[in-house]
Amino acid sequence: METKSKAGSLPPATRIGHVHLKVADLDRSIAFWRDVIGFEVTQLYGRQAAFLSADGYHHHLGLNTWESRGGTPPAPGTTGLFHVAVLLPTREALSAVVNRVLRANIPLEGAADHGVSQAVYLRDPDSNGVELYWDYPVSQWPRDRTGNLSMVTEPLDLAALLALSPEPSA
Secondary structure, rough: OOOOOOOOOOOOOOOOOEEEEOOOOHHHHHHHHHHHHHOOEEEEOOOOOOEOOOOOOOEEEEEEEHHHHHHOOOOOOOOOOOOOOEEEEOOHHHHHHHHHHHOOOEEEEEEOOOOOOEEEEEEEEOOOEEEEEEOOOHOOOEOOOOOOEEOOOOOOOHHHHOOOOOOOOO
């Protein structure tokens, strides 16, 4: 399989801008993404949609019930979104969010060190996969003898990560 497009490449500054999720219960989803993960609501569209962001951006995350109010998650073995990945700026920020997730009694589905990042996996209230992660500096990313990226999936020392942001006192 070829790794580069024959039609050309995107400019280096290209990013995926936001994700928009169909949810069954808008209030429940806002509570998860705002109160547990930490996004801020930037706009509500009545009782059917909400836009959330980090750092005042117009939105990183859209939530809507336009076609899904009261709906159920897709059945296993079907196509769709695997996960939403939330890139945090520091390992300490990742620790703080994961500690909030655990205090909210949301189970983790996994944790891994990929050589390029440290990642923790869980589900939102609609069973969408969520990856919370922090990237190592590019200069530390693993590469093979020819310089190609060589990501891995190794165990993550979750206790060490969580210790970076201990629970606040009661």
